[in-house]
Amino acid sequence: MAADGWSWFPVLAAGVSLFKCLFISSYRSTDFEVHRNWLAITHSLPVSRWYHENSSEWTLDYPPLFAWFEFGLSHVARHFDGDMLLLHKQNYASPPTVLFQRLSVIVTDGVFILATRECCRCVQTQKASQKAVLSQPPFILAVLLLWNFGLFIVDHIHFQYNGFLFGFLLLSVAKHLQAQHLQGALLFAVLLNLKHIYLYVAPAYGVYLLRSYCFTESSTDGGIRWRSFSLLRLLALGSVVMAVCGLSFGPFIVMGQLPQVLSRLFPFKRGLCHAYWAPNAWALYNALDKVLATVGVRLKLLKEAELPQASMTGGLVQEFQHSVLPSVSPSVTLVCTLLSILPALASIWRRPRGARGFLRCLLLCALGSFMFGWHVHEKAILIAILPLSILAVESREDAGIFLLLSTTGHYSLFPLLFTPTELPIKVCLMLMFSLFSFCALRKLHSGDGSLLHPLEVAYLLGLGMVALFSEVLFPLSPWKQRLPFLPLLATSVYCSVGVSYSFLRLYATLLRSDSKPKQH
Amino acid sequence: MQTWSLISICVLLGVVVRWGVSLNSYSGAGKPPMFGDYEAQRHWQEVTYNLPIREWYFNSTNNDLAYWGLDYPPLTAYHSWLCAYIANIINPEWVKLHKSRGYESPEHKLFMRTTVLVADLLLFIPAVVLYCLYLTDGSSKKKVSVLLCILLYPGIILIDYGHFQYNGVSLGLALWGILGLGLGWDALGSIAFSLALNYKQMELYHALPFFCYLLGKCFKAGLMGHGFFLFVRIAAAVVVTFALCWLPFLSDPVQALQVVRRIFPVARGLFEDKVANTWCSLNVLIKIRTLILVFTLLAVLPSSIRVLTRPTFWHFKLALVNSSLGFFLFSYQVHEKSILLAALPVCLLLNDLPFMSVWFLLASTFRYSECFFSLFFYISVAAMVGLSITSVTLDPPSHLPDLFPVLVSTTAYLLFLGTIIHFNILQFSGPPSKKSQKKSN
Numbered sequence A: 001m002a003a004d005g006w007s008w009f010p011v012l013a014a015g016v017s018l019f020k021c022l023f024i025s026s027y028r029s030t031d032f033e034v035h036r037n038w039l040a041i042t043h044s045l046p047v048s049r050w051y052h053e054n055s056s057e058w059t060l061d062y063p064p065l066f067a068w069f070e071f072g073l074s075h076v077a078r079h080f081d082g083d084m085l086l087l088h089k090q091n092y093a094s095p096p097t098v099l100f101q102r103l104s105v106i107v108t109d110g111v112f113i114l115a116t117r118e119c120c121r122c123v124q125t126q127k128a129s130q131k132a133v134l135s136q137p138p139f140i141l142a143v144l145l146l147w148n149f150g151l152f153i154v155d156h157i158h159f160q161y162n163g164f165l166f167g168f169l170l171l172s173v174a175k176h177l178q179a180q181h182l183q184g185a186l187l188f189a190v191l192l193n194l195k196h197i198y199l200y201v202a203p204a205y206g207v208y209l210l211r212s213y214c215f216t217e218s219s220t221d222g223g224i225r226w227r228s229f230s231l232l233r234l235l236a237l238g239s240v241v242m243a244v245c246g247l248s249f250g251p252f253i254v255m256g257q258l259p260q261v262l263s264r265l266f267p268f269k270r271g272l273c274h275a276y277w278a279p280n281a282w283a284l285y286n287a288l289d290k291v292l293a294t295v296g297v298r299l300k301l302l303k304e305a306e307l308p309q310a311s312m313t314g315g316l317v318q319e320f321q322h323s324v325l326p327s328v329s330p331s332v333t334l335v336c337t338l339l340s341i342l343p344a345l346a347s348i349w350r351r352p353r354g355a356r357g358f359l360r361c362l363l364l365c366a367l368g369s370f371m372f373g374w375h376v377h378e379k380a381i382l383i384a385i386l387p388l389s390i391l392a393v394e395s396r397e398d399a400g401i402f403l404l405l406s407t408t409g410h411y412s413l414f415p416l417l418f419t420p421t422e423l424p425i426k427v428c429l430m431l432m433f434s435l436f437s438f439c440a441l442r443k444l445h446s447g448d449g450s451l452l453h454p455l456e457v458a459y460l461l462g463l464g465m466v467a468l469f470s471e472v473l474f475p476l477s478p479w480k481q482r483l484p485f486l487p488l489l490a491t492s493v494y495c496s497v498g499v500s501y502s503f504l505r506l507y508a509t510l511l512r513s514d515s516k517p518k519q520h
Numbered sequence B: 001m002q003t004w005s006l007i008s009i010c011v012l013l014g015v016v017v018r019w020g021v022s023l024n025s026y027s028g029a030g031k032p033p034m035f036g037d038y039e040a041q042r043h044w045q046e047v048t049y050n051l052p053i054r055e056w057y058f059n060s061t062n063n064d065l066a067y068w069g070l071d072y073p074p075l076t077a078y079h080s081w082l083c084a085y086i087a088n089i090i091n092p093e094w095v096k097l098h099k100s101r102g103y104e105s106p107e108h109k110l111f112m113r114t115t116v117l118v119a120d121l122l123l124f125i126p127a128v129v130l131y132c133l134y135l136t137d138g139s140s141k142k143k144v145s146v147l148l149c150i151l152l153y154p155g156i157i158l159i160d161y162g163h164f165q166y167n168g169v170s171l172g173l174a175l176w177g178i179l180g181l182g183l184g185w186d187a188l189g190s191i192a193f194s195l196a197l198n199y200k201q202m203e204l205y206h207a208l209p210f211f212c213y214l215l216g217k218c219f220k221a222g223l224m225g226h227g228f229f230l231f232v233r234i235a236a237a238v239v240v241t242f243a244l245c246w247l248p249f250l251s252d253p254v255q256a257l258q259v260v261r262r263i264f265p266v267a268r269g270l271f272e273d274k275v276a277n278t279w280c281s282l283n284v285l286i287k288i289r290t291l292i293l294v295f296t297l298l299a300v301l302p303s304s305i306r307v308l309t310r311p312t313f314w315h316f317k318l319a320l321v322n323s324s325l326g327f328f329l330f331s332y333q334v335h336e337k338s339i340l341l342a343a344l345p346v347c348l349l350l351n352d353l354p355f356m357s358v359w360f361l362l363a364s365t366f367r368y369s370e371c372f373f374s375l376f377f378y379i380s381v382a383a384m385v386g387l388s389i390t391s392v393t394l395d396p397p398s399h400l401p402d403l404f405p406v407l408v409s410t411t412a413y414l415l416f417l418g419t420i421i422h423f424n425i426l427q428f429s430g431p432p433s434k435k436s437q438k439k440s441n
Helices: A008-021 A030-044 A064-077 A095-108 A110-122 A137-146 A149-159 A162-177 A181-194 A196-214 A231-254 A258-265 A281-298 A330-350 A354-372 A378-392 A396-412 A420-444 A454-476 A486-514 B003-022 B037-050 B074-090 B106-134 B140-151 B154-164 B167-182 B186-199 B201-220 B226-250 B253-263 B278-282 B289-309 B313-330 B336-348 B354-369 B378-393 B403-428
Strands: none
Touching (some): A030 A064, A030 A149, A064 A095, A064 A181, A095 A162, A110 A162, A137 A378, A149 A162, A149 A378, A149 A396, A162 A354, A196 A231, A196 A330, A196 A354, A354 A378, A396 A454, B003 B140, B003 B154, B037 B074, B074 B226, B154 B354, B167 B336, B186 B201, B186 B226, B201 B289, B226 B253, B289 B313, B289 B403, B313 B403
């Protein structure tokens, strides 16, 4: 079976690339203008002005390597439409501009395709049965990654370069799975310097590399063997990371602009929640606060005039005060995040379970940061969903968690595409992906019982109800004028339940295997 | 994976691809005074909604036939009326008499594109799914592959969802007709095909094979016994269907005649645009009508007579291809979109003659879209690609401005000519293969 090769892979990759071309004219978000502005900044201004430029509201807030990436793109952009590189051309979107930007996303997705191929190589084909290609883990993983619904609508409709970035992440993970740790570390360092949101998962890398790479052996019971510390390896890792960071931040440190760059990268003036609440713990916290406030006013325990203006659910990004529950500051979120990921880090320190244990820890770091982070974007759920696909094709329990998390997470991305024209696209694509993931994973892990607990199935059916309400019933109802935020609130809160549940279940799988030491 | 889930995924993919294409511009967008097919359809909604039936096909101050007058049979008019009824509920501006001429807006585009998708979901797509499930041989994987290929055939997607038309309705109804005949439900199949004919007169391309196949079946079943009753049943079904469709126009012979005059306008020119048609290639501008008729009949009669003598489903499908291709290549006044009528029966042959079918479908798309879907195998495909690329990237020499369209037409014509010869040979060669003998009913 393995001998007839991977001929299906180019077909999948070419198919999805052509498919992406169909959506060049679809809805674009403000992120399109953001990237066009960055093309203009990097092309028209000298390096010393890149992080000072603020004539447009979309200032450069990604690390320097990404700025260099945009600089490289701008040289190609010149051949499509030179006008897009002019700084004052705000919201410029001529057809060649749109074509160039969309094509740049599709082409840079090549990194993601490469990474998928590497990940598929790490996943074992089931030699036992003569199953058809469609039922083999590599094929299923390739579809789950290449045709991932969330990545597709965020990158190719909403507009971002996540495919390019996730390519680095997955490639790094694949390298670790293949025991090539220096390459994995190099790729992650590059990724961090492209988009610093991946700091969410840096602790997992740090602890894993220190524990499993710098300490070359473990003792018989899986514990640490202090004697096996390899200074050479530590130095190698350190130099790789420092080299990459040096290349990226070097010019700015020399120019003394490091504080300015950092202030752009970490703007804490923004609120606890994004304009649309990401389905995390703070969404539940906010909802609870609102409920308590409403109940308090009804029961005359609170005076309505004393409450801060209820603008949290409006579309603006500001700092807010909670009405009843204590307010949350950035440092509180940091503490909560660290507390949530500490058990996972401790677990792989004490008993490393090889690269797959590292992957699990990475997922928990991503989810923990998603749950408790400051100003989290709902798109960050993809950092958990994509790597989880690798575990889903290998383990039954992970497949169940994947189905719940991916369906919930993908649905939480629906509010990103709010135009009526895109409604059939997002519904059909979501159905396609969900149908495939459910059927393929069920067939792959066919054994006793279904992958999902009845309660989980009920939850997912409830998700369908929420979808029906938000997309169809609510726009046609009279409440649309008075409570415009209701669908967003409902989506956000309902999805947080699912995401929190998946977080806890994933933790359980890590801690459970902690108590049974196994060598991979 | 289970068949139903694979089929659902294919259908969903087909729908998304269609909708993706529909995001782009339609025919005649932003081009006053005449605009294009999109405006024609909108205008028909305006006319059918605001005027009484007896005025639909006549020239009057309220209905200027020179501006996209109705030139399809009554079922199209009824469909337009239905769309207009819904349009009026959503926004009356869209179908206001006279005032809505040239109306363009993003909401209106969404509405119009939705009507095309709804029609496809109700008629074309279910017919394709049922055809692949019940009239295609092979494993379930093979059936799903055929389904995927037919649903993703670019020609019909580009014309219906890009340019803007409702070919999905007429082709869908024709496909229901073919389904009926394939499953042995001749009367129902005839009703479906009659409806297709009453939607677009272009379906006449398929009429001869239907007629010959059914007549052949009646002969075979014995004109003195079963065959006679079959004949009467089919004839009654067809007559009643036609009568019901034409009911409002039958009260007055002038009405009926006017409709006929509108749907068969012999006053128009020899060919529309630059069609891959014999006459275009020969660049003959003389109206040699009898010669045209002779050539057309020569092209289509042999296969139809063959199916009359051997009324099996296999021969029926081949005859559909030959007949529609023959009419496309040789008849009077052809629209380039008529190649779709040949593409549909070729799709049905995907399972039996995969290579030839795929090649033809590529060629037909090439003709329509001037590039996208080409594979690098065989000289003909290489030629198609070469021509496509040069016609898109290079400018033609100034003294030959129409060079590329004419070259494309000529190449496509030669390819289609080869196709019709090949399929005719197939129809007349040896006994049909074992598996298609099962299908004779």
